[in-house]
Amino acid sequence: MLDINMSDVIAVLKSLTPYLVVLGVVLVAAIIITIAVNKKTVRDVSVRKLVHSESWLVVLVAATVSIALMLTGPMATLLNNATAKKYKLSDETIAAANTQAQDLYSEAVTMLQNNDNNLPISGTKKLNVFGWGSTQPILGGSGSGSMSNEHPMASILSGLKQAGFETNSELTDLYTKYRAERPTLNMFQQDWTLPEVPADQYPDSLISDAKSFSDEAVVVITRFGGENADLPRDMKAEGVVYNNNSKDYEDFQQGESILQLSQTEKNMLDLVSKNFDHVTLVYNGSNPLQFDFLANYPQIKSVLWCPPAGQTGFNALGDILAGKVNPSGKTSDTFLKNVRSTPTLNNIGNFPYDNVDDLSVKVNFVGSEYTSSPTFVNYVEGIYVGYKFYETAADEGLINYDDTVAFPFGYGLSYTDFEQKMGDVSYKNGKVSFDVTVTNTGDKAGKDVVEAYYNPPYTNGGIEKSSVNLVAFEKTKELKPGESETVKISFDDDSMASYDAKGAKAYVLESGNYDVSIQSDSHTVIDSATVNVPKTITYDSDSNTHSGDKVAATNEFDDAEGDVNYLSRADHFANYEEAVAAPASMSMSDEAKKTFSNNDIYKPGKHDNADDKMPTTGAKNGVRLADLRGKDYDDPQWDKLLDQLTFDDMDNMIAMAGYGTAAIKNIGKIKTTDLDGPAALINNFTHVSSIAFPSAVGIANTWNKKLANEFGKTLGKMAREMHVDGWYAPGMNIHRSPFSGRNFEYFSEDSLLSGVMAAGEIAGARSQGVYSFMKHFALNDQETNRTAMLVTWANEQSIREIYLKPFEMAVKDGGAQAVMTAYNYIGTTYAGANPALLNTVLRDEWGFRGFTLTDYFAGFGYQNADQEIRNGGDAMLATMDVTNHVTSKSATSLKAMRTASHNILYTVVNSWQYENGEPKTELPIWQTGMWIGIAVVAVLFAGLEIVTVRRFVARRKPAVEVIAGEQ
Template identity: 65%
Template sequence: MLQINMADVIAVLNSIAPHLIAIGIVLALAVIITVAVNRRTVADTATRKLVHAESWLAVMVAAVAAVSMMLFGPLATLLNNASTERYMLSGETVAAANDLAEEVQSEGITLLKNDDGNLPLQNTKVNVFGWASTNPVYGGTGSGSMNATYPTVSVLQGMANAGLETNEELSEFYTDYRADRPVVGFWDPDWTLPEPPASSYGEELMGNARDFSDQAVIVITRVGGEMADLPTDMTADGVIYTDNSTEYADFAEGEHILQLSQSERDMVDLVTSNFENVTFVYNGANAFELGFVDDYPQIKSVIWCPPAGQTGFTALGEILAGTVNPSGKTSDTFVYDLTATPTWNNFGDFHYDNMDDYAVDYLDFRGVETHNTPTFVNYVEGIYVGYRYYETAADEGAIDYESTVQYPFGYGLSYTTFSQEMGDVTYSDGTVSFDVTVTNTGDVAGKDVVEVYYNPPYVNGGIEKASANLVAFDKTDELEPGESQTVSISFDDDDMASYDENDAQAWVLEAGDYGISIRSDSHNVLDEATVTVPETITYDSEDNTHNGDQTVATNQFGYAEGDVTYLSRADHFANYDEATAAPATYSMSEESMAMFLNNDNYDPTEYDDPDDAMPTTGADNGVRLADLRGADYDDPQWDQLLDQLTFDEMDNLIANGGYGNAAIDSIGKIALVDLDGPAALNNNFTGVGSIGFPASVAFACTWNVDLATEFGDMMGRMARELNATGWYAPSINNHRSAFAGRNFEYFSEDPTLAGVMASGEVAGAQAQGVYAFVKHFALNDQEANRQSMLCTWATEQSIREIYMKPFEITVKDGGTTAIMSAYNYIGPVYAGASANLLTTVLRDEWGYQGVVISDYFLGQGYQNADQMVRAGNDFMLATTDITNHITDESATSVIAMRQATKNLLYTAVNSWAYENGEPESATPIWQTITYVVIGVAAVLFVGLEVLAVKRYLSRRAAARNADARG
């Protein structure tokens, strides 16, 4: 079903307004002429009637012409998308996808606690408590939604599939309380957590539960989504929430959503007072405050079950029943107090108080006219994101680790035990390598993860460095009891380099001892060795670049540092309180303000280069796009092809990139389709979609690159069956804060884990000829104000080491040829119009060869195709005409358009659509209908014109005869 929002409707009306006005003017003229040419002004009836007829025939011609211009102009993209053929998945693919989704979840579910061997369950009968047990979280919202085409497996059905019998009376009690889940959508999300008050259970219900089984499972959920960061204060203005009782509030002032509500705590009290063997299941993507489980000795087991997709809850049932051994590891750190994290005071909604002159009016997704001034967020923690802070702060004596961190990054239990033994470490020719022997020392078959960290030498006050940094990982096969497997680890020494933004302004591998360790998680060392780098290596010359860079990486984002105090390790994090405090100023500096651009103050002609020569356009070289399949990016034939294109052809391709890219008939370029969704392919126009997989955070918790690659391959396979060549995913922004709404869609707080897993997904999709748009590049790590000129302030070091690193991995290792830019600004520069980001770093440094698309294009007061295309944002994710067309036709613009067109055509021709030569270009059905209507209108016009003339001549003859008789 076609999905429409009011902003699109209004944008469409605005784009076709000139055509509607033209029709209105012609119609008004016809009425005026009809009224004016009456018996008083024209006595001759024949002439009067002819004028009337010709006036309305003119209206007909004008209307047909205007409607045709609308259809083939501003409405073409929408009509192409809406009228596309509905493709469906084959039964074989659906079955294979369901099996893979279940396998992913079986390795993504993470066992956090299991005292007294409580799990697997010893009793096949089990009481399942918690309203969420009847309405769990399958995915996210917005682009992360599941497709309604396919059925989902619920928590209770998953347990039944695993052979467990649940208490139906208890489940019916919850569905009677409320059957539907509150909607956390784009606008006015409802954060209500339905949970029956403990007083409503009644002794009979609880007595029956005790009689049914001595085992209890509690399920609670949390969900976030696109445009919906999780509330940090549930009582704040604007937070929609309905309490479960009139006798108490679920949350007190200042309490956040990632802790138990009062109703949930009362329910936990009730369950633990009635059962001695309790398993607590947290179903959500955002790290939750689980400290309360330590208060209840009855809660013997704790499971983290990320959003499970359409079939993943069967895996939960199998883990509870013991037919599957959990092997997940946390992708984030679980701390006792989320309000004490370094990001707490600098995440959310911050508006400038001196930027009124830069305010813009735009239509939001609802079509509501919005007046916004620029906003900001300060990444004050620098490189100390997640475990990097907690491990380093513990080493520096700045925190008490045990009272701060409950479950470390990379932590997870199993129903068996493992040992890991580190072999001899060699360091030769810039490569660190060693073997790790993993042995199953327990009684049950299972898988284990090898996690490798490095601890670099640190000088007080020197380059910022964390004492624990994930550098490599691998997952074993399933090992039988007593079985061993040797895992080979190898990485380059420049993977341990730090970015020195102050002195060298380059990547630097400082001389000294580097601790190389294998750990069960980020905190607990299993074995370690030392690698000594004899002398400092600075990667600052053409023959000595960092990590294979094509050009030397040097400072590009100094302007993004702003007037912010950043957290430093110096003197044992002495500036922690100052750095992590709430913003000290809400004013942008004059220096940064001078760089700030939006659609009100950007004029492309001011940036035209008078020395640029106009490229050739419209040549007749006879080159077809299919001729370039497999050709090098620098093949000279590309210039011959590009010479053939006209300005309008390039502009149409660049401007209309919403969920696909346009056809160019002159070179054999067919229209291609892109589909949305990190966990499921969704066609927003036909309503057809694919099987929904577990959330990206579940993939991260598997620590299994092979599964990620299989997933990418499956997404590519499904995309082909749905006739799509592009996939808007994976999303690899950072879990900077547990409250970020799209943490389900992003992988981890760690850039290496995110980058390696996403790289596998990209490679899998690419192998099927499907290009994956890795997004959102870069620093789009919260939903609040993301479309409101959100100025993100960060150090160059953190930008390179944390926030750009996953993208770098997918480019260099995954081979991605498609990237989506972000809505936010980096400092005072819009990410989608940042040449430093999209050209200097992405293409010049990393050697990227592919296309960059914008995030969804509504103009929004700062998205401007002229500015974006010059910076390296090649085409616009637009479905209507706003500011997505090139308005400046200078040589500078055409050169940029030509490059953008090349990038898009290079990606398109190397997709599966061209694997068998030049594909046939099908004429959209709406065009065929339009041509038929135009033809019918032409015949009708000719007929009416002939009839009008005949009647005129007949009336004239009759008038002459009457005059003769008179």
């Protein structure tokens, strides 16, 4: 979601221009009349004064009418949001949420290395904490993931103090004096500078004092990301803003990325490692850091990955270092020794088409005019995303795994040891199941994760398949030393099916042997068994669908494949070099041009259906929205309610759905409130915020379904206290690249892990009556060019298996009731107006019932309400008038508006505010003030008009008497 409220204000002010022009014309006319009607042109003083008075009274009326129209028109949504009553959290809720956020983070911290049992720290309570980031840690991200300052936040240093540690204040003073704040990195400005004190600026006395203070050193390295910008792959690339920490050297060389250590960071590690033998490295960030340097520093005994921590997460870090909490996190992404070894490297970022001048459009955004032209990105890797590539490529001999991967997906250490034993595997009635007995064989209490994977039979040149696929997982309770727990693993056999886009055009579970294993991570097998599927099963009929689909899935995105050469496992990835190379052509094909659409091209009339009949509007049926609560979506009473809506009712609710949907008085629909962001609810208008939880990456790192669900429940409870109906989250796009700026807001590189966590959060929020806008639907996996008509080329198999799967699980398992669509195109069709995505897949296949909402609506040259409502879109996340209003009043348009209204109203009435009948509504305070103002002006006008007329009569009377006397 594009979080630009100040920009909203600027844009709204610009949208007032027509009203101000009219007012200006009236004002100028009054001035002209006042000047023109003078002693020379009108000798009668009474008439002259009357004309002057009436002209300025007209100005008063015009000003009043103009202001009222501005307030109730372009400014209404902003005023509604800005003057909303402030509902704050109770002290009890704040305390409970803070505790829960800390508990969650205690399972999110992931221990990547712990040589010589360096952790937990014992024998001292004093720590030397190195690294500028220790004074400015990463708590969230920028944009919709920004943190609020309403509630106190725990820092790394305060968390250590809370756990009983004393930190070296001389080091902290050095860093705070060097730079007090983190460089600006937001949606409109990115300074990628990594502040770090150069090693030669550490006084010898400081290092000497540090060694005397403690023999334990903790080094903090941070990386920040956010909305609207991806992390630089080349710090020397044009447009990358970065300031070196020293004039004596460059922090980065050509081709080095921000996910590598800067020279200043390397120098700091040199300094620390020369003086301390026990070093703990804390990496605080969402994007996997390049860990090629660890072999050079044997003094770095321990490595902890600490994703953005939210409000109180860092208190848990202190407890982990102290040994009060045993880390149990597992990686949600693969960490590489060279981030440039990912197959996506050459196909992320800025790829403008070079032959699309005819498709360019003029865009007016926040008062700035620019020309926007289509761009593109090729998902060349197909299904081989993250560990699915590295594991399969190693099995096929394409890569040396140990030279490539630093820490596998699903990897994490503990202060204790566990043993996992796999029971007999049962395969009956389409279900695979087995028990896993987990025993704590160490001497400390802790939790472990059972990770189940499968390796399907693969035919060279056949359906693309990864050799390692996460299929199920469970986390144990806390096990005491010697204690065991039996964990049940169960999944449907169609979970092992692959999508055959070329042959069957359906999901297919091929016959053969499937290796089912339990593993400590994506690479390390603990035990395995063979499941034999005797006969190929093709899920191609409505009586035999895949994963509970309402109708059988078949190819819907052939037009999104384009002419891309996709990576294939065939012949040991024989096409690897060719497939993962940068695009050979920057031109859009003639075929693609024919189907491409934007606001200059799309004309509603061309898409009208002549057979459509105009639906009823404005009926007086007396049905109230509250009457429909709990009724089926297809209940006949819905038609009676929808018949009562006027065009304006529907258009206002559809067009102005930014941060909530409008009230409709005649059916009892209240104004709702919907808020960002992924880890907390933040009302940017009232400045009220909930407690912020750790980032989505952190939640994924817990591998704990229960914690995800509890987070959703708590967020739902906080939403109710804040009087919030909808939550713009969770984000469940895929970590396709380690460089995506918004990876902090999304869960993982793996679709199953993402889907499980997202479904848990959504179900938790829904249990409290709060609907979640799962986002960004779909394939919005990079920030670069996301609003620049970004044509995303991907094949059907990867779309379904990788990028849609978390959303599918959120609908089927989490009961998702709302969707925020993505900015990008899928093929040549904007995702927010893609009928295959929003109708065929989301609603027909998955059975979704709810409403879809655009990402922030600013037009951008291609967002168009008419197009969207006709293709499965329901509401525009807009707070200002651009192209968000329905302009066509044809029968086709009104039918689409009626469907969109149905979807919105169905979601709203089944939310918490309608639990006890029709909610009470209050007139917004600004409207009350407006009507009072209008009443005062009316009285003033009437009084001035009376005075004017009386004066006119009084002036005319002597003139009449004079004339009569002369006669």
